[in-house]
Amino acid sequence: MDAALRLLEHQSLSSLGLREIAREVGVAPAAFYRHFRDMADLGVALVEESFGSLRALVRALRTEAAGSEQVIDRTVEVIAGHVREHRAHFRFVARERHGGLPAVRAAIAGELALFAEDLAHDLARQPESEGWSAGDVLMLADLYVDHMVMTATAFLEVPEGDTGGEAAIARAAGRQLRVIRLGRMHWLDTEPPAAGA
Amino acid sequence: MDAALRLLEHQSLSSLGLREIAREVGVAPAAFYRHFRDMADLGVALVEESFGSLRALVRALRTEAAGSEQVIDRTVEVIAGHVREHRAHFRFVARERHGGLPAVRAAIAGELALFAEDLAHDLARQPESEGWSAGDVLMLADLYVDHMVMTATAFLEVPEGDTGGEAAIARAAGRQLRVIRLGRMHWLDTEPPAAGA
DNA sequence: CATTTCAGCGAACGACTGTTTACTGGATGA
DNA sequence: TCATCCAGTAAACAGTCGTTCGCTGAAATG
Numbered sequence: 001m002d003a004a005l006r007l008l009e010h011q012s013l014s015s016l017g018l019r020e021i022a023r024e025v026g027v028a029p030a031a032f033y034r035h036f037r038d039m040a041d042l043g044v045a046l047v048e049e050s051f052g053s054l055r056a057l058v059r060a061l062r063t064e065a066a067g068s069e070q071v072i073d074r075t076v077e078v079i080a081g082h083v084r085e086h087r088a089h090f091r092f093v094a095r096e097r098h099g100g101l102p103a104v105r106a107a108i109a110g111e112l113a114l115f116a117e118d119l120a121h122d123l124a125r126q127p128e129s130e131g132w133s134a135g136d137v138l139m140l141a142d143l144y145v146d147h148m149v150m151t152a153t154a155f156l157e158v159p160e161g162d163t164g165g166e167a168a169i170a171r172a173a174g175r176q177l178r179v180i181r182l183g184r185m186h187w188l189d190t191e192p193p194a195a196g197a
Numbered sequence: 198m199d200a201a202l203r204l205l206e207h208q209s210l211s212s213l214g215l216r217e218i219a220r221e222v223g224v225a226p227a228a229f230y231r232h233f234r235d236m237a238d239l240g241v242a243l244v245e246e247s248f249g250s251l252r253a254l255v256r257a258l259r260t261e262a263a264g265s266e267q268v269i270d271r272t273v274e275v276i277a278g279h280v281r282e283h284r285a286h287f288r289f290v291a292r293e294r295h296g297g298l299p300a301v302r303a304a305i306a307g308e309l310a311l312f313a314e315d316l317a318h319d320l321a322r323q324p325e326s327e328g329w330s331a332g333d334v335l336m337l338a339d340l341y342v343d344h345m346v347m348t349a350t351a352f353l354e355v356p357e358g359d360t361g362g363e364a365a366i367a368r369a370a371g372r373q374l375r376v377i378r379l380g381r382m383h384w385l386d387t388e389p390p391a392a393g394a
Numbered sequence: 395c396a397t398t399t400c401a402g403c404g405a406a407c408g409a410c411t412g413t414t415t416a417c418t419g420g421a422t423g424a
Numbered sequence: 425t426c427a428t429c430c431a432g433t434a435a436a437c438a439g440t441c442g443t444t445c446g447c448t449g450a451a452a453t454g
Contacts, residue, residue, distance in 0.1 A: 010297065011211060012212070014208060014209050014212035015211035015297055017412085019411065028432060029411095030415090030433070031432050031433080033413085034431055034432075098292045100292070136372065139369050139373060140376065142373070143344075143376060146343070146344070146347040153295065172336050176336060176339070179380035179381060182386070183377055183383075184376060186379045186382075214442085216441065225402060227443080231401050
């Protein structure tokens with residue numbers, strides 16, 4: 001899997017050959033079948049590996065429970081750091097999210113949906129979500145997750161060591177999160193605040 | 198190019214073979230070189246084709262100049278319709294946006310940047326943007342463009358004829374746009390509203 | 395009418411692909 | 425100690441691949 005991830009930095013999974021991986025590992029082509037049935041099989045395994053480390057990280061971030069202002073910058077920092085340290089995994093996920101192998105696409109979509117669900121659960125128990133319908137909370141969580149994905153892929157497009165470029169993206173992402181937060185706080189402004197139904 | 202686009206619905210560009218295209222067209226493999234040097238060359242041509250039709254459409258939408266409330270629903274409708282009618286083009290762009298061919302990735306990134314710039318220019322001349330810095334306007338435009346991309350790819354994941362699924366995505370996207378619009382309208386709330394500088 | 399341009403042709407090149415087969419040797423566990 | 429796994433092996437299979445070559449014929453150009 002490490003070898004595959006190494007090769008996947010510069011190509012997509014569907015163009016990656018079984019023999020190519022074996023060659024990189026230094027192993028006979030047939031040995032591949034001892035571990036995976038398909039290339040798609042390898043793909044979903046890599047998806048699980050990628051989201052595994054991320055899940056632990058988000059759990060850590062969520063328990064920090066800082067003020068809603070600092071939590072924005074902290075979130076962006078955490079994303080930046082995680083992308084920096086797991087570049088290959090993120091590149092793989094970004095590339096295969098809409099890639100050619102349906103099984104891999106489905107696995108990624110499933111992980112992201114779980115992610116949004118978790119986040120929605122967290123958002124729902126915050127005081128800012130009072131008066132929100134469950135559907136609207138999920139809608140907001142999806143917006144946050146989409147923005148997170150966009151931010152992560154933006155970090156990926158920075159040339160690896162360019163700390164200035166990273167900082168620029170982090171600044172923009174933070175301000176965008178603030179726009180969304182402001183929208184969230186005024187979501188119920190136009191509705192009757194406490195009308196009985 | 199039509200043949201390539203047809204084949205690209207189920208695979209990515211880097212896994213698509215030159216001979217495969219020739220076979221689909223009903224032509225000798227060598228004929229490919231009469232039109233494109235590379236597969237990457239074909240890729241950037243397809244990118245230009247894809248964004249060409251979209252550009253015209255957005256220009257049309259921008260001149261409609263409706264109330265800021267209806268413009269949201271109208272925008273989502275327009276995206277939905279355009280994705281429905283140019284499914285193959287959108288799928289191609291979504292897939293190759295982070296795909297294996299750098300030239301194609303760069304072409305797509307360039308088109309999206311132009312897009313955001315245009316939108317920023319439009320936003321800047323709206324009364325809601327009074328007091329905004331140029332950087333913040335671009336930041337907002339990027340947020341809108343990212344959301345547009347996310348919405349378009351969400352439409353792509355709907356099984357083609359499923360009008361119910363489309364409607365659900367349209368509803369969610371519209372509400373997300375409303376969140377962003379609310380955030381935009383309260384962006385300057387915490388700053389001194391009319392302090393002389 | 396003469397000439398040039400140009401999309402397409404068929405054949406051939408070496409190199410690479412996924413998959414199956416029967417076999418090997420070291421570690422694991424009873 | 426002996427039997428059982430099991431990761432890895434070499435070899436062979438029929439295909440597919442990108443690319444180059446010189447040639448053809450119709451259309452456009454003058």
